[in-house]
Amino acid sequence: MVKKINTCVFISGKGSNLNSIIKSSREYNFPVVIKLVISNNSNAEGIKYAKKYGIPYKFYSSKNHSRFERSCLIELKKRKIKLICLAGFMKILSKNFISKFKNNIINIHPSLLPKFKGLNTYKKVLENKEIYSGCTVHYVNSKLDSGFIILKKRTLINKNDTENSLKLKILKQEHKLYPQAIRLLYK
Ligand code: GRF
Numbered sequence: 001m002v003k004k005i006n007t008c009v010f011i012s013g014k015g016s017n018l019n020s021i022i023k024s025s026r027e028y029n030f031p032v033v034i035k036l037v038i039s040n041n042s043n044a045e046g047i048k049y050a051k052k053y054g055i056p057y058k059f060y061s062s063k064n065h066s067r068f069e070r071s072c073l074i075e076l077k078k079r080k081i082k083l084i085c086l087a088g089f090m091k092i093l094s095k096n097f098i099s100k101f102k103n104n105i106i107n108i109h110p111s112l113l114p115k116f117k118g119l120n121t122y123k124k125v126l127e128n129k130e131i132y133s134g135c136t137v138h139y140v141n142s143k144l145d146s147g148f149i150i151l152k153k154r155t156l157i158n159k160n161d162t163e164n165s166l167k168l169k170i171l172k173q174e175h176k177l178y179p180q181a182i183r184l185l186y187k
Contacts, residue, residue, distance in 0.1 A: 004033040008081045010089035011039050015046015016171060017087035017108055017178050022053050024179035031186035035079050038072055040091055062091050069097045095142045105140040108178050110170045112152055113138060117145035122163040133157055135174045137181035151181040
């Protein structure tokens, strides 16, 4: 039996990536176990997955960012969390917070980084008439979507793709890529 890494997933919204990570983590040889879910949005749909699988979850408002990070750090320490997976988490973590989990915070972004960092990714990709887009799992550093890349997956863009169709297509890939990247980290 592998010793699994205690992991926390940070979310703000739908949590479909959270769901895919939880599902993978239930496989006996998956390297991490989800011990905690943190949301900065009390209405985040994704909380339903924590409930479904009986995973402890916390809501901390991020209106006061330093208080948010302090609350997270206390809980993360208490639960001996070693890896943080950001999955649709819509806040930028401070340098100080990141330094406490150096090389142990990862994120998924819906573009082929370093292209199209930040928000409105699909719109930018379509406006730029890209042939391919995709998704990227990367380490989090103090610059937005700029940390070392762990894994990317390319998706072909069709002529009639819209922002929504592209988003759905890429999201489907994300659900495979995130668990794959976590496996790779602990190989
Ligand atoms: C995903 O597209 C992810 O790449 C981006 O935010 C979205 C989150 O989706 N960072 P979900 O909440 O996991 O469904």
